[in-house]
Amino acid sequence: MPKETFFNINTEKRKLITTAFLREFALKPFDEASISEVVKRLGIAKGSIYQYFEDKLDLFLYLLKESGDIKKNYVGSIERESYPNFWAFFKALYEAGLQFDKESPLHSHFLFNLIKNLQSPTMEHLYKEMLQSTVLAFEEMVKTEIEKGLFRNDISPDTMGFMLYRVGVSIQEQMEFKSIINPKESILNSEPVYKDKNEQLMNMVDDYILLVKPAFDKN
Amino acid sequence: MPKETFFNINTEKRKLITTAFLREFALKPFDEASISEVVKRLGIAKGSIYQYFEDKLDLFLYLLKESGDIKKNYVGSIERESYPNFWAFFKALYEAGLQFDKESPLHSHFLFNLIKNLQSPTMEHLYKEMLQSTVLAFEEMVKTEIEKGLFRNDISPDTMGFMLYRVGVSIQEQMEFKSIINPKESILNSEPVYKDKNEQLMNMVDDYILLVKPAFDKN
Amino acid sequence: MPKETFFNINTEKRKLITTAFLREFALKPFDEASISEVVKRLGIAKGSIYQYFEDKLDLFLYLLKESGDIKKNYVGSIERESYPNFWAFFKALYEAGLQFDKESPLHSHFLFNLIKNLQSPTMEHLYKEMLQSTVLAFEEMVKTEIEKGLFRNDISPDTMGFMLYRVGVSIQEQMEFKSIINPKESILNSEPVYKDKNEQLMNMVDDYILLVKPAFDKN
Amino acid sequence: MPKETFFNINTEKRKLITTAFLREFALKPFDEASISEVVKRLGIAKGSIYQYFEDKLDLFLYLLKESGDIKKNYVGSIERESYPNFWAFFKALYEAGLQFDKESPLHSHFLFNLIKNLQSPTMEHLYKEMLQSTVLAFEEMVKTEIEKGLFRNDISPDTMGFMLYRVGVSIQEQMEFKSIINPKESILNSEPVYKDKNEQLMNMVDDYILLVKPAFDKN
DNA sequence: CATGAATGAGGCTTCATTCAT
DNA sequence: TATGAATGAAGCCTCATTCAT
Numbered sequence: 057m058p059k060e061t062f063f064n065i066n067t068e069k070r071k072l073i074t075t076a077f078l079r080e081f082a083l084k085p086f087d088e089a090s091i092s093e094v095v096k097r098l099g100i101a102k103g104s105i106y107q108y109f110e111d112k113l114d115l116f117l118y119l120l121k122e123s124g125d126i127k128k129n130y131v132g133s134i135e136r137e138s139y140p141n142f143w144a145f146f147k148a149l150y151e152a153g154l155q156f157d158k159e160s161p162l163h164s165h166f167l168f169n170l171i172k173n174l175q176s177p178t179m180e181h182l183y184k185e186m187l188q189s190t191v192l193a194f195e196e197m198v199k200t201e202i203e204k205g206l207f208r209n210d211i212s213p214d215t216m217g218f219m220l221y222r223v224g225v226s227i228q229e230q231m232e233f234k235s236i237i238n239p240k241e242s243i244l245n246s247e248p249v250y251k252d253k254n255e256q257l258m259n260m261v262d263d264y265i266l267l268v269k270p271a272f273d274k275n
Numbered sequence: 276m277p278k279e280t281f282f283n284i285n286t287e288k289r290k291l292i293t294t295a296f297l298r299e300f301a302l303k304p305f306d307e308a309s310i311s312e313v314v315k316r317l318g319i320a321k322g323s324i325y326q327y328f329e330d331k332l333d334l335f336l337y338l339l340k341e342s343g344d345i346k347k348n349y350v351g352s353i354e355r356e357s358y359p360n361f362w363a364f365f366k367a368l369y370e371a372g373l374q375f376d377k378e379s380p381l382h383s384h385f386l387f388n389l390i391k392n393l394q395s396p397t398m399e400h401l402y403k404e405m406l407q408s409t410v411l412a413f414e415e416m417v418k419t420e421i422e423k424g425l426f427r428n429d430i431s432p433d434t435m436g437f438m439l440y441r442v443g444v445s446i447q448e449q450m451e452f453k454s455i456i457n458p459k460e461s462i463l464n465s466e467p468v469y470k471d472k473n474e475q476l477m478n479m480v481d482d483y484i485l486l487v488k489p490a491f492d493k494n
Numbered sequence: 495m496p497k498e499t500f501f502n503i504n505t506e507k508r509k510l511i512t513t514a515f516l517r518e519f520a521l522k523p524f525d526e527a528s529i530s531e532v533v534k535r536l537g538i539a540k541g542s543i544y545q546y547f548e549d550k551l552d553l554f555l556y557l558l559k560e561s562g563d564i565k566k567n568y569v570g571s572i573e574r575e576s577y578p579n580f581w582a583f584f585k586a587l588y589e590a591g592l593q594f595d596k597e598s599p600l601h602s603h604f605l606f607n608l609i610k611n612l613q614s615p616t617m618e619h620l621y622k623e624m625l626q627s628t629v630l631a632f633e634e635m636v637k638t639e640i641e642k643g644l645f646r647n648d649i650s651p652d653t654m655g656f657m658l659y660r661v662g663v664s665i666q667e668q669m670e671f672k673s674i675i676n677p678k679e680s681i682l683n684s685e686p687v688y689k690d691k692n693e694q695l696m697n698m699v700d701d702y703i704l705l706v707k708p709a710f711d712k713n
Numbered sequence: 714m715p716k717e718t719f720f721n722i723n724t725e726k727r728k729l730i731t732t733a734f735l736r737e738f739a740l741k742p743f744d745e746a747s748i749s750e751v752v753k754r755l756g757i758a759k760g761s762i763y764q765y766f767e768d769k770l771d772l773f774l775y776l777l778k779e780s781g782d783i784k785k786n787y788v789g790s791i792e793r794e795s796y797p798n799f800w801a802f803f804k805a806l807y808e809a810g811l812q813f814d815k816e817s818p819l820h821s822h823f824l825f826n827l828i829k830n831l832q833s834p835t836m837e838h839l840y841k842e843m844l845q846s847t848v849l850a851f852e853e854m855v856k857t858e859i860e861k862g863l864f865r866n867d868i869s870p871d872t873m874g875f876m877l878y879r880v881g882v883s884i885q886e887q888m889e890f891k892s893i894i895n896p897k898e899s900i901l902n903s904e905p906v907y908k909d910k911n912e913q914l915m916n917m918v919d920d921y922i923l924l925v926k927p928a929f930d931k932n
Numbered sequence: 933c934a935t936g937a938a939t940g941a942g943g944c945t946t947c948a949t950t951c952a953t
Numbered sequence: 954t955a956t957g958a959a960t961g962a963a964g965c966c967t968c969a970t971t972c973a974t
Contacts, residue, residue, distance in 0.1 A: 064937080066937095087306075087307055101938060103939060103966085103967080112965070172394040210485070211486055218452065219486060222444075230437045233410065264438070267490045269490075271486045271488075284955095309948090319955090320955060321948090323955060325948090330948080331949090502933075522834055523832055525744075529968080529969065540937095541972085544970065545933065610832045613832050615740070660886075667879075671844060671848065672871070702872070705868055705873070709924045709926075717957095721958080750942095758961060761959060935972105935973100937973095938973105943966080943967075951960105952956100953957100
C-alpha cells in the first residue's frame with residue numbers, strides 16, 4: 057500500500073512513475089530490478105520514491121495489485137454459465153485477456169513476466185502464496201466440471217487443476233519460445249505483448265484445447 | 276570452458292569446489308548466487324576461482340555441462356525401440372532420472388533449479404538456446420510417433436513437443452508445489468531431490484500420462 | 495525560540511505536537527530522533543514543523559525550556575531555609591520532583607533522558623552549558639553549607655558540588671540499572687517515570703544520603 | 714571478530730586503520746560514527762573495510778576488545794592484597810590507567826568515550842551488559858571489604874558498588890567539566906587524555922577518596 | 933497558516949573482478 | 954599454481970530541510 061502522497065501527486069507524473077516501474081519489473085526479476093536506474097531515467101530524486109512507497113516491495117505490490125485489478129475489469133465478467141462448455145469459457149478468458157493486453161500493454165507485460173519475477177529469493181513466500189491461490193482457482197473449476205459430469209473423475213482434481221494452470225503458462229511460454237512474440241522488445245515501445253499476434257495466440261489456444269480436451273473431458 | 280589450471284589441481288579439491296558451487300546455483304538464480312559466499316565457506320582464495328575459470332558465467336557453464344554429461348550416462352542408454360510404446364519409454368526416462376538423482380544428488384539439484392536459474396537477464400540467451408534444444412528433442416520424438424501412426428497428426432508436432440516438454444516441468448513443479456519434495460532443504464543435506472519419494476514421483480508420472488495419453492495417442 | 499505561528503495555532507494541536515516530540519526526544523538521542531517519523535505518527539504535514547520552528551534544534555530547545563519551566567513550578571518553591579539540614583532539603587527536592595513526574599510525565603521523561611540526549615556531537619556546546627549551570631547551583635548550595643559550618647571545608651567546594659550533582663544522576667541511573675523503573679516502556683503509555691515506585695525511589699535517596707552524609711557533613 | 718584478512722595485512726596499514734576508527738568512535742556515538750568519512754580520510758576503498766570486518770558493529774567490538782586487552786596489561790596486575798587498604802588500591806588503579814593513557818592514547822580515548830558511545834539505540838543491549846559486569850566487579854570488591862570488616866555493612870553492597878562505579882565516571886567527567894582536559898582536542902593530536910594533567914587527575918582522585926572514604930569505611 | 937512534494941547527500945553493505953606477490 | 958587485498962560501482966534506504974501553492 058503506497059503512502060497517501062503517491063495519490064496526491066499530479067496524475068500525469070504518477071502515471072510516468074508507474075509506467076517506468078512496470079517496465080522495469082517487466083524486464084527483470086525483483087531482486088535485479090533497480091530503483092536507482094529507473095529514477096535516473098525518470099530524472100527524479102531517488103528520495104521521492106520513498107515518499108510514495110514504503111520500500112521496493114511496497115512499490116512492487118502496488119503495481120501487482122493495480123495490474124491485477126485492471127485485468128479483472130476485463131476478465132472478471134466472464135462467467136462459466138454463459139458458455140456451453142468449459143473450453144469455450146476458457147477461450148473467452150483469453151479473448152478478454154487480449155483486450156486487456158491491448159489497452160493496458162504495460163500492465164499486461166508486468167503480469168506476463170510475473171512468474172519469472174517471483175523467482176527471486178526475496179519473493180519466495182509471495183510466490184508460493186500466489187501459486188497456491190491460482191492453482192486453487194483452477195481446481196475449483198475442475199471440481200465443478202467433474203460434478204457436472206463433464207470432466208473425468210479418475211484423476212485427482214488437484215493434479216488436473218495444476219495441469220490446467222500449467223497449460224496457461226505453457227501457451228504464453230510457447231508463444232515466446234517460437235519467437236512469435238518478443239516481450240523484451242515490445243516493452244520498450246509500450247506495445248502490447250500480443251500486438252498483431254492475437255490470431256496466432258488464439259490458434260495456439262485452440263491447439264492446446266484440442267490437445268487437452270480429450271485428456272479432461274469425460275469419455 | 277575452465278582454464279587448464281582447473282584440471283591440474285588435486286581431484287579432491289576440484290570436487291570440493293564443484294560441489295560447493297553446484298549447491299549455490301541450486302539455491303539461487305545466477306545473478307544472485309555469490310562467489311564471495313561460496314569461497315568463504317570453502318575457505319579458499321577468491322582469486323583461485325579466477326585462476327580456474329574466466330568468470331562467473333564460465334564456471335556456471337562448466338557445471339551445466341558436467342551435470343548434463345553425467346545425466347546422459349543414465350538417460351542416454353534408454354532407447355525408444357526397447358519399449359512397446361512412447362509412454363513406457365517416457366516412464367523409463369524418469370526411472371533413469373531417479374537413479375541419477377540418487378547417485379549424483381547435487382548435479383540433480385542443479386539441473387532441477389536450472390529453469391529458475393536461467394530467468395536472470397544475464398542468462399536470456401543461454402535460456403533460449405537450451406530450451407530450443409530440449410524442445411527440439413521432444414519434437415523429434417513426437418514426429419517419430421506420428422510417423423509410426425501412433426500419435427495424432429492433426430496438431431502441429433512442435434506444439435505437441437513443447438507440451439511434452441512442459442509436462443516434464445509440470446511434474447517436477449507440482450511435486451514441489453504439493454510439498455512432497457523440499458529441494459531447498461534436501462540440498463543442505465546433500466540428499467537427492469526425490470529421496471524416499473521415488474514412488475510418489477512415479478505415481479505422479481502415471482497420473483500425468485493418464486491425462487496426456489488420450490491427448491496424444493491416435494484415436 | 496519557536497516562530498509566532500506556533501503560538502497562533504490551536505492549543506490542542508500545539509499540545510499534540512509538543513507531546514509527540516517530547517516522546518521522541520525522550521526515546522532517542524538528538525541526532526537520531528526523527529522528525530519524519532513523528533509527523534507521520536501525528537498525521538500532520540512535515541512542512542508545518544518548519545512553520546513553527548527554525549529547525550530541529552529550535553524545536554528541541556523549546557521543549558527543553560518548557561520542561562524546565564514546568565519543573566521549576568514544582569521545585570522552585572523549595573527553599574533551604576525551610577528545612578533543618580541540607581539532607582532534608584535534598585529529599586524535599588526529590589519529593590517535589592516526584593510530583594512533577596506524576597503530573598507532567600512526558601516532560602519528566604524528556605528531562606530524564608536529557609543527559610543521554612545531549613551526548614550527540616551536535617549538542618556538545620549545549621551540554622557543557624547546561625552542565626555548568628546545574629553544577630554551579632549545587633556548588634552554591636555547598637558553599638552556603640560550608641559557610642554555615644555544616645559541611646566540611648577541607649575539600650574544594652566545586653568537587654563537592656560536582657559530586658552532589660553526580661549523586662542525583664546516579665540515583666536515577668541506578669533505579670534504571672536495577673530495573674525498578676523502565677522508562678522506554680512507560681513513555682509509550684505516557685506513564686510517569688516513577689509510577690508506583692515513589693517509595694522505592696525515596697528509599698534509594700535515603701540510602702544515598704546515608705552514604706554521602708558522612709562524606710559531606712563536618713565531623 | 715574481524716576476518717582473517719585483517720590480520721594478514723601490513724601491520725602498518727592495520728595500525729592506520731585501527732587508529733582512524735579509534736579516533737572516530739572516540740569522537741562520536743556509534744550510530745553517528747561514519748565509516749564513509751573515515752575511509753575517505755584514509756584514502757582507501759570503502760569495500761576494504763568489509764574485507765576486514767563483518768560490519769560496523771564487528772569493527773567496533775574489535776576496537777573495544779583490543780582497547781580492553783591493552784588496558785588490562787596495565788591494570789590487570791594490580792591486586793588488592795598488595796595494598797594496605799582499599800583506597801590505596803583504588804589509587805593504584807588510576808596510576809596504572811595513566812600509564813596506559815600515556816602509552817596508548819587513542820585506545821584510552823576510545824574507552825574514555827565508551828559510555829557516551831554506547832548511548833546509541835543500536836547499542837542498548839551491549840550497554841546494559843557492560844554496565845552489569847562493571848558494576849558487578851565493584852560490588853565484589855565492596856563485599857570483600859565488608860567481609861574484612863573494613864567497609865560499613867548497613868547499606869546494601871549493590872548500592873555501594875554502583876556508587877563506586879559512579880565515582881570513577883564522575884572523576885573523569887569532572888576533569889572534562891572543569892576543562893582540565895579536552896578530549897576532543899587531544900584526540901586530534903593523538904595525545905593522551907591526561908597529557909600533562911596526571912598530577913591534577915591524582916589530586917582529583919585524592920579529593921574524591923577523601924570525600925567518599927568516610928562514607929564507605931566502617932566507623 | 934497549512935500543505936506535502938521534491939530534494940540530494942549521506943548512510944551501510946555487497947559484489948565480481950583484478951593484480952601484485 | 955595460489956593467494957587475498959584492493960577496488961569502486963551499485964544497491965536500498967533515511968533524513969532534515971525547502972518551497973511553491
